[in-house]
Amino acid sequence: MYGIKKISELIGVSPITLRAWENRYGVIKPTRTEGGTRIYTQENLEDLKWVLKEKENNKVSIRQAMIALNKIKNQKNKHELSILNDISYVQLTHDIYDALVHYNTSHASKLIHTALSTCDYEKVFHHVFVPILHKVGEQWHKAELSVAQEHFISHYLQRKILHFFEDNPIGKQPIKALAICPSKELHNIGLLLFSLFLRKRGVDVIYVGENTPKDNISSIIKINHIKLVCFSITLDDHIIYLEDFIKEIEKQQNQPDYIIGGHAVKHLPEKYQDHILSGKLEDWEKWFESIHLDK
Template sequence: MYGIKKISELLGVSPITLRAWENRYGVITPTRTEGGTRIYSEQDLSDLKWVLHEKEDKMISIRQAMLAFKEKQASQTSFTSPSSSDISFSNLTDAIYEALIEYDASTATETVNLAFANFDYETVFHQIFIPILYNVGYQWETGKLSVAQEHFISHFIQRKILRFFEDTQSEQGTVKALAICPPNEFHNIGLLLFSLFLKKRGVDVIYIGENTTKESIKSLIQINQVRLICFSVTLNSHIHYVVDFIEYLEKQPVKLDYLIGGHAANQLPKEYQNHVLTGELEDWEKWFQTTHYHKKVKRHNVKI
């Protein structure tokens, strides 16, 4: 939930303009507190982003963009979730993807919730979310998706994963892991998924994420007694950052284990290949069962 000031910052639109749009077009109307304060939902934010994208992409007036949004609302029955008798990974994947490329977060969320109601959330992430992301990457590279669409879909999926990550609690005092991307690496959804995998199995994960410098984590490792470092690298041009990072860690007084995942991990020098882990859930499970970590932790499932 957002106040009008935060929405203004996120959209780059003044509060005065937002209030004027609300009064003039009556399409995107936030709820209000008892004191009259406007409260915008995630859906309101998504809808306003759609309107602004429509205006800029088609070079039309805000009034025309608002009318287009109203027409979109009226025709939303064109995107429907699969029925309970027609649930499959492919149908769910297609339905979510088709909704997201139209910036229809509401229908996408409805279908995601249907998936969660029928499958374990890790299964949903790996059998539905990952194929969507692969398709998004391919469609973007071939020019069939815009940057706005790619960002919208990636952020939508990331928010869904973060919801589970934040609500999964690890037992204090257990093994601690640190999840990071090397400098200039900003693709972090795979790393987030693996962090959630570890948390679900009781490992206490400190998730830092994208664009982390080696100097910034030295004290963090010592203070928190981190024993496992998880890297994600998706671009070949970032391989040298990972190597530099590992060489730096190996000079520290604490002995650390480390894992490396991501599309570019198989491009690492040969001496690092035994630390590479693929993106398959079954491979993660096999790795975990062969380590000493699973003997030291308890599993912590979460239902949302």
């Protein structure tokens, strides 16, 4: 820790100039004691040395050097915040999973409420809920979770997502999409998350959900002027049902586009590859920017 006089001696800049830089640029800010005395840290000292070196070596003004330093510090802060968020998501995933395994919904709800009050709900759902569901599936397959625990946790998280789905407003003249799981397909949370993603971006999603029979799909598409059909398929055995649905779509006069997600997409025939979308939020965002549903 250094006082302003010591800093002045170390870098060869007067205390008056140091105070002016602090007030003018607001980049290098020393802390203050209760009496108002400025206290500079080692980081403050290194920053001041960097500014002076930048001025000397690159022939820039103090103002330009301060702007450059500010950009560097902002990028560093964003990187550190990103790492912190990743660590926080991992810990939050662990804590909520542990609470739900023991049927402690009170504690789980408290943790989720705190997360949702500080982070965007899409981030929480994708970086916390999805990893929990993956872990639930893995533990169930290893027989380390009971069927009751698997159902309980899945339904609990689904209810949390549904709350946002129902409360998310849509535009006055929204584009319409249909979200369905083919016959026999019972895993629908991925489809629900994707439907919520679309609603947040102004698309009116008719969410039918799991184990949808093929009958009447044509009338739903026609009556509601559906522009996009969203499928979710998690089991290879259900690919045949998905193909039946796609054949029905292709019969439509104004054929809507369709997108397919879920664990089983990697086993779909080559002809469907252009319609496959991963479960990553960043891939959804890129896909949405590239499509033209309004045409």
